[in-house]
Amino acid sequence: IQPAIIMLSVLLRQCRVPRSTPTSGRLLSTSASNILDEHLLHRSPVHTEFFQASLPHLKVPDLNASVEKYLNSQRPLLTDEQFSATTSICQEFLKQDGPELQRLLLDYDKSNSDGNYVSDFWFDMYLRDRRSLVLNHTPFLAFSAAPEQPDPLDRLTNMVYSSARYQLTYANRVLKPEVYFLDPKLSEEKFYQRMKMLSRIPGHSRLAWAAAYLHKAFPLDMSQYPNLMASTRLPQTGRDSLRRYPDSRHIVLMRGGRFYSFDIIEPDGLSIVPASTIRARLSECLADSRPAAEFPVGVLTSADRDVWTKERQKLAHASKTNSASLEAIDSALFLVCLDESQQTSDSALCHAFLHSGDGANRWWDKSLCLMAILPVGEFAVSFEHSWGDGVAVSRYFNEVFNDSNRRPGLSSGQSESLAADSASVRRLEFDLDDSLKASIATCREQLSARTADLDLDFWQFDGFGKSSAKRAGLSPDSVSQTAIQLAYYWLSGGATAPTYESCSTAAFRRGRTETIRSATSATKEFCRLAGGSEPAPTDQLLAALKAASDAHSTLTKDAAMGKGWDRHLFALRCMSERRAGGAVPRLFTDPAYRKINEIVLSTSTLSMPAVKIGGFAPVSPAGLGVGYAIEDSSMGCVATAYKSSSRSSAEFMRCYQRACLLLADVIGKALDAKK
Numbered sequence: 001i002q003p004a005i006i007m008l009s010v011l012l013r014q015c016r017v018p019r020s021t022p023t024s025g026r027l028l029s030t031s032a033s034n035i036l037d038e039h040l041l042h043r044s045p046v047h048t049e050f051f052q053a054s055l056p057h058l059k060v061p062d063l064n065a066s067v068e069k070y071l072n073s074q075r076p077l078l079t080d081e082q083f084s085a086t087t088s089i090c091q092e093f094l095k096q097d098g099p100e101l102q103r104l105l106l107d108y109d110k111s112n113s114d115g116n117y118v119s120d121f122w123f124d125m126y127l128r129d130r131r132s133l134v135l136n137h138t139p140f141l142a143f144s145a146a147p148e149q150p151d152p153l154d155r156l157t158n159m160v161y162s163s164a165r166y167q168l169t170y171a172n173r174v175l176k177p178e179v180y181f182l183d184p185k186l187s188e189e190k191f192y193q194r195m196k197m198l199s200r201i202p203g204h205s206r207l208a209w210a211a212a213y214l215h216k217a218f219p220l221d222m223s224q225y226p227n228l229m230a231s232t233r234l235p236q237t238g239r240d241s242l243r244r245y246p247d248s249r250h251i252v253l254m255r256g257g258r259f260y261s262f263d264i265i266e267p268d269g270l271s272i273v274p275a276s277t278i279r280a281r282l283s284e285c286l287a288d289s290r291p292a293a294e295f296p297v298g299v300l301t302s303a304d305r306d307v308w309t310k311e312r313q314k315l316a317h318a319s320k321t322n323s324a325s326l327e328a329i330d331s332a333l334f335l336v337c338l339d340e341s342q343q344t345s346d347s348a349l350c351h352a353f354l355h356s357g358d359g360a361n362r363w364w365d366k367s368l369c370l371m372a373i374l375p376v377g378e379f380a381v382s383f384e385h386s387w388g389d390g391v392a393v394s395r396y397f398n399e400v401f402n403d404s405n406r407r408p409g410l411s412s413g414q415s416e417s418l419a420a421d422s423a424s425v426r427r428l429e430f431d432l433d434d435s436l437k438a439s440i441a442t443c444r445e446q447l448s449a450r451t452a453d454l455d456l457d458f459w460q461f462d463g464f465g466k467s468s469a470k471r472a473g474l475s476p477d478s479v480s481q482t483a484i485q486l487a488y489y490w491l492s493g494g495a496t497a498p499t500y501e502s503c504s505t506a507a508f509r510r511g512r513t514e515t516i517r518s519a520t521s522a523t524k525e526f527c528r529l530a531g532g533s534e535p536a537p538t539d540q541l542l543a544a545l546k547a548a549s550d551a552h553s554t555l556t557k558d559a560a561m562g563k564g565w566d567r568h569l570f571a572l573r574c575m576s577e578r579r580a581g582g583a584v585p586r587l588f589t590d591p592a593y594r595k596i597n598e599i600v601l602s603t604s605t606l607s608m609p610a611v612k613i614g615g616f617a618p619v620s621p622a623g624l625g626v627g628y629a630i631e632d633s634s635m636g637c638v639a640t641a642y643k644s645s646s647r648s649s650a651e652f653m654r655c656y657q658r659a660c661l662l663l664a665d666v667i668g669k670a671l672d673a674k675k
């Protein structure tokens with residue numbers, strides 16, 4: 001990279017930008033471009049994929065380093081005897097199968113110039129999963145309140161309108177690239193003007209990332225963005241597929257298990273249907289006096305994927321009406337689901353957004369779903385996880401939250417003079433025979449049983465958070481993770497559990513995630529000192545907490561740089577399964593390997609001002625799902641568990657509260673001692 005940086009320094013100093021620079025994107029006439037500008041979130045000085053081709057390649061990690069890190073993660077989970085046996089298996093792997101599989105993986109990586117060594121395997125894992133999508137692959141994020149928009153229907157209108165702005169901005173390649181700015185003094189405007197200068201240099205696409213690096217700015221992968229809107233997951237036997245509809249202009253609304261469709265982008269593809277018209281169309285759907293669907297077709301999407309594949313084929317072949325309705329749903333920009341709940345507690349809202357009870361008012365295959373509980377004015381987003389991760393969804397989430405509040409499409413009082421627009425609202429119908437009705441009833445009963453088994457609790461602790469942790473020299477995320485570890489230690493009577501914390505690898509081309517194994521020997525030692533009937537002295541606890549924080553920070557840096565062990569060993573296992581005539585190495589059949597991948601504590605942070613709350617279900621039957629946040633002066637989490645596993649989210653939450661109070665006390669005393 002160094003020669004490229006030196007060359008860039010010279011070129012950028014010498015480069016002069018012409019007075020009139022064409023904007024990347026569609027070639028439009030001046031009048032068309034002016035029309036489009038009125039309907040965009042913004043117009044980026046460089047095109048959306050400006051950095052994509054120059055993003056670093058995610059390298060295959062060193063085999064010995066990955067095995068060493070794997071053993072470090074196993075150490076707190078195993079007895080001495082178990083650890084010795086697993087160490088011997090790892091040594092055998094390094095001498096026998098490991099080098100050959102590493103060579104095969106390196107060769108595969110070299111031939112996969114568009115991706116990286118694990119991306120295709122990771123997509124394949126999601127799409128081959130035959131389990132129901134519900135609770136397994138459908139997390140949610142709820143929007144923070146917007147006091148300046150007291151009317152829920154007005155706010156929903158503005159969210160739909162801002163979503164259309166987002167789509168037009170992205171589709172015309174003028175959405176600003178996703179960039180992480182490390183230098184707080186760097187002006188974003190100044191940065192993009194320099195990148196615009198760079199775009200005049202031949203071959204700039206190979207140099208763009210290095211130029212950003214000069215400014216301590218790190219572009220992130222945007223390969224997932226095309227699947228955010230106008231896309232869906234399609235069920236197929238053995239392996240599903242993803243399909244995009246780039247010319248889509250409509251949305252599909254669900255209410256009471258019934259479907260409605262209407263356009264939000266005009267036929268010219270350059271402008272958005274007026275916000276007042278969108279509100280009128282939403283009102284038309286709400287005015288439908290028919291009772292909820294007796295046989296809600298959407299419930300079928302909650303079934304086992306192979307079951308849903310067969311039912312969808314039956315549904316499509318039953319009539320042309322059904323085929324047309326399926327096509328309208330599949331090709332919609334996104335789904336809007338209107339629920340009727342009167343519940344206002346945080347736990348009730350989490351249940352509603354996570355699974356909607358019996359699933360009658362969802363179409364789980366859709367890539368993006370905007371959910372609204374209008375009677376209580378709550379809004380959230382749910383997404384199907386196979387196509388992408390938090391980076392793409394959080395970008396959309398933040399853009400829509402900010403744009404709908406700062407630049408609402410529907411001005412105050414505008415809704416008072418709206419006329420009905422029923423001619424533009426299309427009801428999507430389905431013809432159902434007795435066989436399909438019976439399948440819907442069965443799926444609804446099965447889903448109701450599954451969602452009734454989900455236990456969920458929420459708690460927020462005010463008065464302690466990110467600022468206190470930083471002043472004590474601790475990583476805020478590590479403090480949150482230590483609280484989770486200590487809570488589980490108390491809950492389980494002194495055990496340490498396999499823990500998954502998601503970390504984005506979007507700094508690399510087609511990067512998705514790596515795992516931070518947050519249960520470390522250091523957190524285990526802290527729990528031992530803090531978790532007894534008589535906690536150790538404060539100075540010992542603080543030293544142990546600092547050691548846990550340092551260990552976690554190292555793991556986080558390794559994961560973000562693609563140097564964790566999880567994805568590497570996963571890819572090696574995939575290579576072993578593809579190897580002709582090769583047996584699966586003992587490493588991957590070792591009970592310890594199976595155990596560490598049966599995640600008991602699945603965790604993910606949800607800290608963004610636009611997010612009120614968020615959550616997901618456990619990833620294993622006996623596990624816990626912990627979505628947590630740590631803000632400047634507060635921290636909290638949403639915990640889920642399955643009742644049938646004898647886990648209790650309420651019991652975990654009581655232990656988590658106790659852990660937060662203990663950590664706040666330890667850190668508070670340390671800060672007092674500094675004064």
